[in-house]
Amino acid sequence: MAEQYGVMPDSPVDRAVDLARWFRQFAPSGVVYGARGVGDPTDHGDRLEVTADGTGLVTIHPGYALVGGYWFRNTAPFQVEVTPNTSSAPRTDLVVVRADPDTSTVGVTTVQGAPGGTRPTPTRTGEGRWEIGLAHITIAGGSTTVARDAVDLSVREWTVPSGAIPCTSGSRPSNPHLGALIWETDTERLKVYDGHRLYSSGQSQPVYRTLADASYPTPWKPLELRQGYRKWHNSGYEPGWRMLAPDRVELRGMISRTNRASMPNETYIARVPAIARPGGYTRHVAAAGGSHSVNLTIASTNASSWLPGQIVIRRQPDHHPAWVSFDSWQYSL
Secondary structure, three states, X not given: OOOOOOOOXXXXXXXXXXXXXXXXXXXOOEEEOOOOOOOOOOOOOOOOOEEXXXXXXXXEOOEEEEEOOEEEEEOOOEEEEOOOOOOOOXXXXXXXXXXXXOOOEEEEEEEOOOOOOOOOOOOEOOOOOEEEEEEEXXXXXXXXXXXOOOEEHHHOOEEOOOOOEEEEOOEOOOOOOOOOEEEEOOOOEEEEEEEEEEXXXXXXXXXEEEEEEXXXXXXXXXXXXXXXXXXXXXXXXXXXXXXXXXXXXXXXXXEEEOOOOXXXXXXXXXXXXXXXXXXXXXXXXXXXXXXXXXXXXXXXXXXXXXXXXXXXXXXXXXXXXXXXXXXXXXXXX
């Protein structure tokens, strides 16, 4: 029949694969991410961590996972045997949690790679096997053991009961729902999945849009002042700069001359570092002493008249301010 529904007494949907298909609409597959510690009441355990001790065995630690709508829990460490590598070339295997409707089991196994070949990837089919990766393990040529440092956990995916899915920028969820949120732990960026895009090469790639970047704005850093200049002694911030975004800079602070003379004309008074220098000359109207304003210019990265990044002041000939403010100056790189 075309119509399906559940879960009711005598409903037409009573197969495990149909229920798993339903469950995976609401929770992404992956290792349950949470507080570490055996005995954790939320079953997170040690997040199914995989470790090697230089033998032919790898250890699977306690944790919980959702696997294509099925679930798997491990409450105590156990070991999985690694197939010896009879080739002279190194081989990389994949440790997975596999849900297999054909055998009605969910458990940990290894997917053997080809010596000298590419790394295996998880298998996922709607009616058949569904796997989530726990780790890549590399076995040297002619070896029967896995070195302690030959375990790569970057392949694993995470799941959470709510909120953004933890991941890295190089290992994002491979089967997200449209609108799914991810938190990249290496970049500190919150992103939303915006679907796949088909490129001219014929390849389809997932697109994630950045919603927030916790690494910005950066902390304030001191601005390099020309010799003979300092912070205005009466008030204001120390002259400084910070990145508001990867391509946007903000300045602040009040500057005056150390000898308390008036600010000069057509000369540079400070300089921004290389990372904060704009691609083109950037100008700003700034407050200055005496209820006036002055024009400030930052020389571009390819400047010739001034050194790149120098801040140059221009004022009216009859205006002799004792200080200049950089407050609220923002510009794009």
